[in-house]
Amino acid sequence: MSQITVEGGKPLVGRVDLKGAKNLVTKAMVAALLGETPSILRDVPKISDVEVVQRLLELHGVTIDFDDAGVMKLDPSKVKSARMVDIDAHAGSSRIPILFCGPLLHQLGEAFIPDLGGCHIGDRPVDYHLEVLRNFGAVIEKLPNGTRMTAPNGLHGAKISLPYPSVGATEQVLLTATKAQGLTELSGAAVEPEIMDLIAILQKMGAIISVDTDRVIRIEGVETLNGYSHRALFDRNEAASWAAAALATGGEIMVGGARQQEMTTFLNVFRKIGGAFEIEDDGIRFKHPGGALQPVVIETDVHPGFMTDWQQPLVVALTQATGLSIVHETVYENRFGFTEALVKMGAQIQIYRECLGGNPCRFGQRNFYHSAVISGPTQLVGADITVPDLRGGFSHMVAALAAQGTSNVSNVQLISRGYEHFLEKLEALGASFSFTE
Numbered sequence: 034m035s036q037i038t039v040e041g042g043k044p045l046v047g048r049v050d051l052k053g054a055k056n057l058v059t060k061a062m063v064a065a066l067l068g069e070t071p072s073i074l075r076d077v078p079k080i081s082d083v084e085v086v087q088r089l090l091e092l093h094g095v096t097i098d099f100d101d102a103g104v105m106k107l108d109p110s111k112v113k114s115a116r117m118v119d120i121d122a123h124a125g126s127s128r129i130p131i132l133f134c135g136p137l138l139h140q141l142g143e144a145f146i147p148d149l150g151g152c153h154i155g156d157r158p159v160d161y162h163l164e165v166l167r168n169f170g171a172v173i174e175k176l177p178n179g180t181r182m183t184a185p186n187g188l189h190g191a192k193i194s195l196p197y198p199s200v201g202a203t204e205q206v207l208l209t210a211t212k213a214q215g216l217t218e219l220s221g222a223a224v225e226p227e228i229m230d231l232i233a234i235l236q237k238m239g240a241i242i243s244v245d246t247d248r249v250i251r252i253e254g255v256e257t258l259n260g261y262s263h264r265a266l267f268d269r270n271e272a273a274s275w276a277a278a279a280l281a282t283g284g285e286i287m288v289g290g291a292r293q294q295e296m297t298t299f300l301n302v303f304r305k306i307g308g309a310f311e312i313e314d315d316g317i318r319f320k321h322p323g324g325a326l327q328p329v330v331i332e333t334d335v336h337p338g339f340m341t342d343w344q345q346p347l348v349v350a351l352t353q354a355t356g357l358s359i360v361h362e363t364v365y366e367n368r369f370g371f372t373e374a375l376v377k378m379g380a381q382i383q384i385y386r387e388c389l390g391g392n393p394c395r396f397g398q399r400n401f402y403h404s405a406v407i408s409g410p411t412q413l414v415g416a417d418i419t420v421p422d423l424r425g426g427f428s429h430m431v432a433a434l435a436a437q438g439t440s441n442v443s444n445v446q447l448i449s450r451g452y453e454h455f456l457e458k459l460e461a462l463g464a465s466f467s468f469t470e
């Protein structure tokens with residue numbers, strides 16, 4: 034299924050149902066390592082990022098049972114060390130192995146991580162993670178293909194301040210501090226809804242964590258944690274992706290499981306562009322109400338700002354708005370590579386090094402093309418395109434579905450890293466496509 038041929042120009046209409054958020058579920062699975070007893074996670078999507086974490090946990094001795102209803106049982110009672118070469122072979126492009134460090138240091142006294150991949154959206158270093166772990170007392174040794182960590186004197190609570198509210202580094206602190214000796218105070222924390230859900234899980238396990246309104250999180254270490262039983266927070270990134278798809282194709286999509294509260298920032302922007310939505314008890318209905326779409330100025334940011342993962346699908350819809358839209362990407366330095374394919378399909382998009390349309394960010398004056406100006410409306414036309422990364426890939430598919438004519442889209446399997454049953458959902462929405470070898 035690596036290449037498909039798409040016949041575009043048809044509105045997507047129908048219903049999709051969400052499962053748990055990729056960016057919570059994978060961390061919740063790692064949290065199970067900290068428990069003395071088994072954990073149960075519900076609404077787990079069948080996506081390849083989950084498969085990767087499942088394999089990594091199994092390598093570390095966790096027994097996992099994952100059924101078709103999306104219920105995952107994780108038993109960590111036989112946790113053991115894994116060899117770096119095996120971890121490397123299974124990790125693929127996932128960045129999750131870095132989050133195994135705290136739990137493994139607690140449970141086994143050592144951890145190995147291979148050098149990490151991820152989507153091609155910037156350098157994505159792990160320096161904050163390593164600094165956090167050092168703060169807790171980990172000793173870090175760089176090996177030729179990865180890193181070995183030990184905790185000869187155990188892990189101790191610490192006062193930590195992040196230079197940027199990194200989601201992953203905040204999770205690193207949470208997963209390590211809950212069982213570290215004494216108090217941890219984290220300032221400059223990320224407070225994404227997925228992080229709040231991880232905190233809820235850790236609290237169910239026995240952790241003591243408080244969150245202040247000023248990005249300060251305090252954790253009182255406890256000696257033991259138990260397993261949890263939890264239904265994962267819905268995937269708001271997937272919800273926003275389908276919303277953008279409805280707008281770009283002139284369609285209407287009911288996104289079952291989406292909730293207003295975690296999406297208010299997105300919904301405001303969606304409305305300003307001219308999209309319509311109805312909040313229903315079991316989800317949110319997104320539609321193109323007809324008429325012209327309006328251009329907008331967007332700056333991506335950490336929560337409660339406009340999520341970086343929302344911008345790529347929405348840029349496709351902005352090619353259909355009348356006038357100039359500006360998107361300033363302030364989370365990743367290199368997240369506009371996907372626009373090249375859109376330009377090939379007829380979109381008018383220019384990318385700039387300058388911080389356009391808002392406040393200067395940490396990428397200004399550093400030669401990163403991190404602002405985009407989109408001029409519309411333009412008729413997109415089918416083209417041969419290759420999926421570059423997860424969200425960029427979703428955007429390419431939406432562009433192909435909105436375009437007049439035929440597109441050949443290769444590397445489509447990358448989208449299944451984060452979108453469960455992606456092609457089945459497209460089919461249910463009336464998309465026309467076929468598989469090519």
Ligand code: EPU
Binds near residue numbers: 128162201342
């Ligand atoms: N950063 C560093 N050093 C670090 C860690 C991060 O410089 O040690 C920088 C990154 O390079 C980036 C910024 O800090 O410029 C923010 O990165 P963050 O750590 O917040 O991102 P992440 O934890 O690696 C998660 C999601 C991303 C999502 C971001 C931002 C997962 C598995 N990934 O990444 O999701 O974009 O938070 O919300 O949770 C996606 O779903 O497509 C995706 C990329």
